[in-house]
Amino acid sequence: MIGAPVDLYLILVAPIGVVIVVVVLRLIGGWRDAQLVDEEAARARLREQEPEFVAREVILAREGRGAVVRGRLRGRAAVALLAPLGDRFVVQTLPQGGLRGLAVTDASTLMMKTGALAGGTITMTFADPAAATAAQVWLRGQEEGR
Amino acid sequence: MSGEFPPVILWAIPGFVALIGLEIAVWRLRGLGRYEARDTATSLLMGIGNLGLGLVTGGAIAAIFGWVYSHRIFELGREWWVFVLCFFLEDLLYYWTHRLGHERRWMWAAHVNHHSSQHYNLSTALRQTWTSSLALSFVFTLPMALLGFEPAMIVFFSGCSLVYQFWIHTEVVRTLGPLEWLLNTPSHHRVHHAFNARYLDANYGGVLIVWDRLFGSFIAESAEERPLYGLVKNIGTFNPLWVAFHEWIAIARDLARARSLREVLGYTWGPPGWSPDGSRLTSAALKAERQARVAKGEGEG
Numbered sequence: 209m210i211g212a213p214v215d216l217y218l219i220l221v222a223p224i225g226v227v228i229v230v231v232v233l234r235l236i237g238g239w240r241d242a243q244l245v246d247e248e249a250a251r252a253r254l255r256e257q258e259p260e261f262v263a264r265e266v267i268l269a270r271e272g273r274g275a276v277v278r279g280r281l282r283g284r285a286a287v288a289l290l291a292p293l294g295d296r297f298v299v300q301t302l303p304q305g306g307l308r309g310l311a312v313t314d315a316s317t318l319m320m321k322t323g324a325l326a327g328g329t330i331t332m333t334f335a336d337p338a339a340a341t342a343a344q345v346w347l348r349g350q351e352e353g354r
Numbered sequence: 355m356s357g358e359f360p361p362v363i364l365w366a367i368p369g370f371v372a373l374i375g376l377e378i379a380v381w382r383l384r385g386l387g388r389y390e391a392r393d394t395a396t397s398l399l400m401g402i403g404n405l406g407l408g409l410v411t412g413g414a415i416a417a418i419f420g421w422v423y424s425h426r427i428f429e430l431g432r433e434w435w436v437f438v439l440c441f442f443l444e445d446l447l448y449y450w451t452h453r454l455g456h457e458r459r460w461m462w463a464a465h466v467n468h469h470s471s472q473h474y475n476l477s478t479a480l481r482q483t484w485t486s487s488l489a490l491s492f493v494f495t496l497p498m499a500l501l502g503f504e505p506a507m508i509v510f511f512s513g514c515s516l517v518y519q520f521w522i523h524t525e526v527v528r529t530l531g532p533l534e535w536l537l538n539t540p541s542h543h544r545v546h547h548a549f550n551a552r553y554l555d556a557n558y559g560g561v562l563i564v565w566d567r568l569f570g571s572f573i574a575e576s577a578e579e580r581p582l583y584g585l586v587k588n589i590g591t592f593n594p595l596w597v598a599f600h601e602w603i604a605i606a607r608d609l610a611r612a613r614s615l616r617e618v619l620g621y622t623w624g625p626p627g628w629s630p631d632g633s634r635l636t637s638a639a640l641k642a643e644r645q646a647r648v649a650k651g652e653g654e655g
Contacts, residue, residue, distance in 0.1 A: 222398075
């Protein structure tokens with residue numbers, strides 16, 4: 209609560225300690241990228257973070273590195289995005305008008321801009337162009353100005 | 355400012371490092387309290403930043419405490435009972451400062467970073483604020499100096515509280531038996547770090563949990579629902595700058611579109627999640643939704 213006097217030297221040396229910890233953790237299995245094994249895993253993660261979201265359909269990103277979920281949130285049509293962050297997923301729900309931008313960077317990859325301050329640009333690559341197109345249709349319905 | 359009192363936080367740093375090493379070993383051997391390198395790096399960098407900013411702001415805050423102490427009401431000195439009283443009073447004021455840090459958005463903006471990890475391990479304890487001075491958290495302890503407690507003594511007990519709170523950020527220790535009634539424990543603090551609706555806004559105590567029992571904010575960890583860690587709306591980055599400042603930026607963005615004094619006050623001193631049209635959800639609203647789900651038999655979620 210009150211600033212305690214600290215040793216400046218310690219602060220200068222501490223980042224070296226952080227690098228050592230990261231290297232050690234990486235070597236012993238502490239660097240794992242989040243992966244959804246199937247659609248049910250996406251639904252389960254969504255139930256944890258957004259229990260009011262009623263998931264209807266799920267499109268997984270390639271290798272389970274995210275998901276787009278169509279459903280309803282508090283009685284309105286909504287889309288949820290599960291974006292990987294380290295070994296966890298960050299969930300963002302998009303009500304109608306909640307998507308700021310959507311770009312197709314190649315046939316299977318979408319770049320979505322949400323209103324989130326951090327992590328507001330999500331790039332997701334899908335298994336094939338058909339899955340990307342289906343996700344795109346859902347997301348177009350949530351775009352700003354719709 | 356520390357006078358003859360030991361710099362407990364500095365002295366504890368080797369212990370922090372050793373315990374983190376031990377917890378990592380337990381994770382590898384028993385699978386408890388998972389570590390993730392990027393998440394841990396963010397937490398450690400937040401801790402280092404907190405110490406660095408303490409160098410910048412510590413002098414000014416020490417001067418304020420010194421000035422208030424020079425106008426003290428009582429000459430308390432260093433009798434044994436003054437130490438006892440100082441411990442309890444500091445812990446009580448910590449409870450209220452911490453509670454306001456969750457219930458008022460201006461103060462939450464400084465504290466949110468501590469809750470921003472989706473992991474719960476000893477490194478999470480070091481994910482400390484960079485902006486507590488901006489939130490004016492220290493103001494709540496100033497009355498102690500006015501009463502006559504030495505600022506160095508207040509710093510000492512405040513440091514002891516922080517050191518105590520380090521070890522409770524763990525999933526390795528389940529419960530402490532009868533001590534659960536008196537002390538803030540790993541179990542109580544897991545509840546505090548959970549975003550499950552049933553656990554929101556609970557267990558604000560520093561060393562003692564009795565304040566929560568006394569002021570109605572105590573919630574016990576339930577075997578029916580494991581705590582899920584992080585924020586109601588998690589942030590999608592490990593960047594410490596975003597972690598430290600994102601809520602302040604969100605406040606600024608909201609204030610830019612505020613249309614009345616009511617909205618300005620709501621966006622700054624309302625509960626986190628407040629919005630003029632109710633389109634965002636506060637903890638109270640999330641808890642009400644959960645109650646409705648439970649009543650409908652849709653499970654604990």
